[in-house]
Amino acid sequence: MKIFRIVSRNAYVLFLIISCTAYSNPELDMANKTALPTHQNYSTAIVTPQQSLESIAPTLTADQARSEVLDLLEHNNGCALPCFWGIIPGETKWSEKREFLRSISSQYSNDSDEINSEFFFADLYFPANDIQGPWDLKLEMGIHKDLIRTISVSDFDVPSYNLREFLLSNGKPDEIWVFTNSQGFVDSPSRIGFLVSLFYSQKQMIAAFGRGRADMLSDWINGCIQYSPSLNIWSLDNPFSFPEAANFFYGNNIIEDGWKKLSEATQGELDVDRFYETFSKQNTEPCFRTPKSLWSSP
């Protein structure tokens, strides 16, 4: 069961805005998608992603909504993570985004009376694409006094979020963590899941590739990163370490569960620098090996 063992219960009490730089083209407008910058020129652009989001008409068909969502996933409304779709944790108000987000969502729910609640979670689902085709992307936001503090995004797959593109857009992570098992299952004894999480301490962001696969070899496990990651972005009073953030967002203790840092998982064959060099600058399949002896059985 989820128990927040590490995170202090006061974690939210004092919210401080962390450094969060977002970029956009001042001419950016959802109605003029050809003006959207590619990730290469984000660094020269200036911020105002919110305005463009609100320029969308509120009544969209499902196909139009899907198209908008796919466009947002591809171009991120002209801003760069940790700004997501123009939402900057710790800066962006829910009341500014609410109508637009609801207009393109397929389902919306929250866990309380949002008018009278000091804090609540908003959960929105959007028509998007995932690995089995049309699916609903999930966006969960923790909102304190109308300010969006946490963003969690999952269940989508688009080329702009594959590992190479993600590294090129977001740079080298500060830490990389890995999880797998030493044994497959009866139905598929040689195949098992393979999870890799990238932690960006300055951006206070995790990109978790949770749908990788590994092949069992005699002494090694050969794992490959696949599909788009889930994202967790936050602006809280105290910066989280990766285990704290994982505990906060996933409710699990990654140390107890057996997650390992990349260099330990690969026994020094890969560290963060080499991972970044290998998988961002060369068109290399994002796979690496880890000794079977390091991992426990499921």
Add this chain to the structure above:
Amino acid sequence: MSSFLALDGNNEGVETFGRVSAGSQTHAERVGDAFRRTVGQTGRDTLSVFEAVYQTKSTPLIFLFGENFDVADCAMNTLNGLMRLTSSQKIGGGGITFEKVSYFTDDGQKHYARMIKFASLTGEKSDNFYKMRNNVVHELGHLFQIAISARGWPKGDTPYDKLSADMVSDRRLRRGTDSNQAYGFASPGYNLAWQQHSCYVDDLSEPYPPCILSGEIFADQFLGWTYDAWETRFNPITGRLELSTEAEVRSEWMNDNMYRWLNGLIEN
């Protein structure tokens, strides 16, 4: 013939299975307790409610445990000595099978029993009792579907069918393929404790891996419902852990539908 039987085909040295096997009645009682709470029959003992739902008086339930199918079959020999099995019809696959077996009693009458054969358990190699226990309860969730179908419940309103239909209209009841996500269950998929059949165990190259289909989702919901264990998140203002949106939806769905199904099963 007892209405409930658990046999361990492993050598005495294999303690992990032994503990789960020995605890099988406790797991069944826990499930029976969840049934009893739901229908408000707190005056009845848990095993009698379990028996009424799964019809184990007329169709005994047998658990066979083994570290592989050969070992599980060793337990069949013991079972043969007890009840003179005549045939076995497998109705499931994988590391765990559901079988319908027939046997004769001393008076020559032919009877049937249901058998769940465990050739592997989540957590067995790491000796994680809770994962193994949860695996057993997850399978009792599948057996609930079998029990309802066997009682002639209208097609379209069995657990798998009902959940499948409701997943179309309510995204919160679906499960995605990301093993880091909890999707309302009490642990993320990779952990396997409360998502016994998460997508971590499936080959995602299949068009529709079982993990995203209603059968495995229902069995995991059945597990969460039995122990009232769901995904929570921390509310900093109340200082409490509260159910996530998806957890709340799953829990309510189970409470509403299990109430209906259980009342129907027990009344009949």
